[in-house]
Amino acid sequence: MNRMEKLIEAFRKFPSVGPKQAERFAMYVMRADPSEINSLIEAVINAKNEIKxxxxxxxxxxxxxxxxxxxxxxxxxxxxxxxxxxxxxxxxxxxxxxxxxxxxxxxxxxxxxxxxxxxxxxxxxxxxxxxxxxxxxxxxxxxxxxxxxxxxxxxxxxxxxxxxxxxAFGVPMGADIDYIDEYTLGYALKGRTPITDRDF
Ligand SMILES: [Zn+2]
Structure with a gap:
């Protein structure tokens, strides 16, 4: 496996990253300024070593x-x-x-x-x-x-x-009531709250 393949393989281990996205990440690494990549590496190492x-x-x-x-x-x-x-x-x-x-x-x-x-x-x-x-x-x-x-x-x-x-569970902001499933809408009704001036 060459270095580029190894890099792509490393990105593929991240959750929800498919082969195409891993390639795009590798491409980004190759094109980015070295200082940017160094600060990324530093952030990863510091997070892993120092955060408890x-x-x-x-x-x-x-x-x-x-x-x-x-x-x-x-x-x-x-x-x-x-x-x-x-x-x-x-x-x-x-x-x-x-x-x-x-x-x-x-x-x-x-x-x-x-x-x-x-x-x-x-x-x-x-x-x-x-x-x-x-x-x-x-x-x-x-x-x-x-x-x-x-x-x-x-x-x-x-x-x-x-x-x-x-x-509270319920109706997402900007959603149409008639598109919401009955369970979510049922919960939203149960969890209703009084309208106050602060809501607007
Ligand atoms: Zn705390």
Whole structure:
């Protein structure tokens, strides 16, 4: 295998990258400025070597505690539970949330001893017992596993917090109501909220 083939092969290992896309990535590498490629390599190596998990919320972090957990301006009495650190990035982009997070890592799998989930679940229970947490918002996927996990979390923490909520499911912005499937529309109806001036 020559060097070019090796490069294409390396890109093919990335998720959802097919042969044509791997070729385009390799072509980009060949055409790009060497300084650009060097900073890409440096970013990959630094991320891999220096990023660890935040001791409090399991987010990626260069320090023991991540930027969000260390930020005193954030509301530490509201905790949003997500599956992975990339969900935190997505929620942060909305600029609509000022609480903190907890990364659960994976979903509970029925009839299967899912150790990493259970140990993170224990850590979450410990946290809500020790800290004064007002609300836990569950922001997991709308799959069956995601919803079973949401219920499991709620059952285990509701004695220690004032409120357990979940993000609303429903009608995507700009969507036509008559194109939405009945399950999504049903959920959207159940999760309806009063109209306020802030909505407009
Ligand atoms: Zn953290």
């Amino acid at each position: 998990f935040c001791k409090k919320c399991n987010n990626y972090s260069a320090e023991d505690f991540c930027d969000i957990c260390s930020d005193l301006k954030r509301d530490s009495t509201t905790v949003c539970v997500v599956e992975n650190p990339f969900d935190i990035i997505a929620i942060e982009k909305t600029k609509s949330y000022n609480g903190v997070y907890y990364v659960i890592g994976s979903y509970i799998i029925p009839h299967y001893e899912n150790n990493s989930f259970l140990s993170r679940m224990d850590k979450l229970i410990q946290r809500v017992k020790e800290e004064k947490i007002n609300e836990v918002i569950i922001a997991l996927n709308t799959t069956t596993e995601g919803q079973a996990t949401a219920l499991y979390i709620k059952k285990n923490i509701s004695d220690y917090v004032n409120k357990v909520s979940r993000i």
